Amino acid sequence: MAKKSAIETNERRRKLSQQLASKRAGLKKIVNDKTLPIEERFAATLKLAEMPRNSARIRVRNRCEVTGRPRAFYRKLKMSRIALRELGSQGLVPGLVKSSW
Numbered sequence: 001m002a003k004k005s006a007i008e009t010n011e012r013r014r015k016l017s018q019q020l021a022s023k024r025a026g027l028k029k030i031v032n033d034k035t036l037p038i039e040e041r042f043a044a045t046l047k048l049a050e051m052p053r054n055s056a057r058i059r060v061r062n063r064c065e066v067t068g069r070p071r072a073f074y075r076k077l078k079m080s081r082i083a084l085r086e087l088g089s090q091g092l093v094p095g096l097v098k099s100s101w
Helices: 004-019 021-032 038-050 081-089
Strands: none
Touching: 004 021, 021 038
16 A cells, blocks of 8 residues: 555646646647747746646646556556456456456
């Protein structure tokens, strides 16, 4: 099980990135538009830099929904390999057969 503080920090980042996603996307669109004057693009860059770092989507870490483990994460199932193996052994994951020999 991962530390509660790490899981909570990640959830705060997820919420903040969802809240400010449209504002951040608008500023990035202005920055990347080469037809606009350089002053306007630079002002948008400064506004983007003033936004909280945790509002960037890249700061959100994929974590297992079951254990909170940050590594060996399957995106499709939203869980780590260890949690998948345990649930598969119990027969709780449809279509998964754990092999052992």
